[in-house]
Amino acid sequence: MTHQSPGTLYVVATPIGNLDDLTPRAARVLGEVDRIAAEDTRHSARLLAHLGINTPMLSLHDHNEAKRVDTLDRSLVAGESIALISDAGTPLISDPGFIVVRELRARGHRIVPVPGACALIAALSAAGLPTDRFTFEGFLPAKPSARRQALEASRAGSETRVYYESPHRIVHTLETLAEVLPERDVVLARELTKTFETFLSGVPARLLEILREDPNQSRGEFVVIVAGAPGVAHGFEEEQSIAADALLEALISEGVGIKQGAAIAARLLGGRKQAWYARLQAIKGEGS
Structure with missing residues (x-):
C-alpha cells in the first residue's frame, strides 16, 4: 500500500447501528490497509460491502486472539498495515483486541486509534445521570448469584455505574436491581443509533413494569446506567x-x-x- 504508514495496527471504531456514524477517516483506513482483523468476518463483510471495500479479512475473536498475535506480528514486520475492528463500536471495549494490542505494542509496533462510536459513551451523553465520575463494568455475570454480588458491590460507590446487558437477561438484571438498589435512578438505553432507539428512566421496579407491559422494550442490546449512592457532598459520604x-x-x-x-x-x-x-x-x- 502507498498512503498508510507501513507496519501499523489501526484500532478502528465501527458503527453501533447507524452506518452513517462511520467516520470518513475510518472508511479511508479500512479501504487502504492491507488486511482487516475482524471479530466476525461474515458480519463485517456486510459493512465492507456497503462501503464498496474489498480489503482481505481474517478472523480475530475471543477464542483465537492469542494465536493471532504471531500472525499479525509477521505481517507488521513485513511492512503491512492492519485494521482491527469488532462487530460494532470501539474494539477492546467489551470486545476482543486487548491481548493483540498489548502484545504488539510490547513488540514495538505502532498502534493508532481511529475513534468513533462507543455504546457506553453514547448512552452516558444522553442519559441525564452524572458523568463527572463513572465506572464501566462491561457485561454483568450470567449467573444470578454472581450478578447479585456484582450489583451489591456498587451499593456504596458515589460514581455512576455503566453495564452492558443482553435482551434475554435484562429482566433478570432489573429484578436484581429492584432487590439490591430499589431506590436508585436507572436509565436503560436500548438499540442506540438504530430505528427503535429508546431511553427509559426510573427506579428498577418501574422499569420492570414497562418491560412487562410492552415486551418489545426487551428487544435489542442494552446499556444499563445506574446512579451512584445518594448523600454525597463534594465527594464525601x-x-x-x-x-x-x-x-x-x-x-x-x-x-x-x-x-x-x-x-x-x-x-x-x-x-x-x-x-x-x-x-x-x-x-x-x-x-x-
Missing part, C-alpha cells in the same frame, strides 16, 4: 460530611482564613483543597 462540617465550623469560629482552613482540611481529611475551599465559603456565607 454523608456520615463523613457531618464530622467534616463540625471541623470546618470550628476552624471558622477560631478565625482561620478560608484558604488556610481548606489546606488544613485537605491535610487532615483528604480530598481536594478546592472542594474544601468551596465548603468553607458556603458555611461562612450561611453564618454571616
Whole structure:
C-alpha cells in the first residue's frame, strides 16, 4: 500500500447501528490497509460491502486472539498495515483486541486509534445521570448469584455505574436491581443509533413494569446506567460530611482564613483543597 504508514495496527471504531456514524477517516483506513482483523468476518463483510471495500479479512475473536498475535506480528514486520475492528463500536471495549494490542505494542509496533462510536459513551451523553465520575463494568455475570454480588458491590460507590446487558437477561438484571438498589435512578438505553432507539428512566421496579407491559422494550442490546449512592457532598459520604462540617465550623469560629482552613482540611481529611475551599465559603456565607 502507498498512503498508510507501513507496519501499523489501526484500532478502528465501527458503527453501533447507524452506518452513517462511520467516520470518513475510518472508511479511508479500512479501504487502504492491507488486511482487516475482524471479530466476525461474515458480519463485517456486510459493512465492507456497503462501503464498496474489498480489503482481505481474517478472523480475530475471543477464542483465537492469542494465536493471532504471531500472525499479525509477521505481517507488521513485513511492512503491512492492519485494521482491527469488532462487530460494532470501539474494539477492546467489551470486545476482543486487548491481548493483540498489548502484545504488539510490547513488540514495538505502532498502534493508532481511529475513534468513533462507543455504546457506553453514547448512552452516558444522553442519559441525564452524572458523568463527572463513572465506572464501566462491561457485561454483568450470567449467573444470578454472581450478578447479585456484582450489583451489591456498587451499593456504596458515589460514581455512576455503566453495564452492558443482553435482551434475554435484562429482566433478570432489573429484578436484581429492584432487590439490591430499589431506590436508585436507572436509565436503560436500548438499540442506540438504530430505528427503535429508546431511553427509559426510573427506579428498577418501574422499569420492570414497562418491560412487562410492552415486551418489545426487551428487544435489542442494552446499556444499563445506574446512579451512584445518594448523600454525597463534594465527594464525601454523608456520615463523613457531618464530622467534616463540625471541623470546618470550628476552624471558622477560631478565625482561620478560608484558604488556610481548606489546606488544613485537605491535610487532615483528604480530598481536594478546592472542594474544601468551596465548603468553607458556603458555611461562612450561611453564618454571616
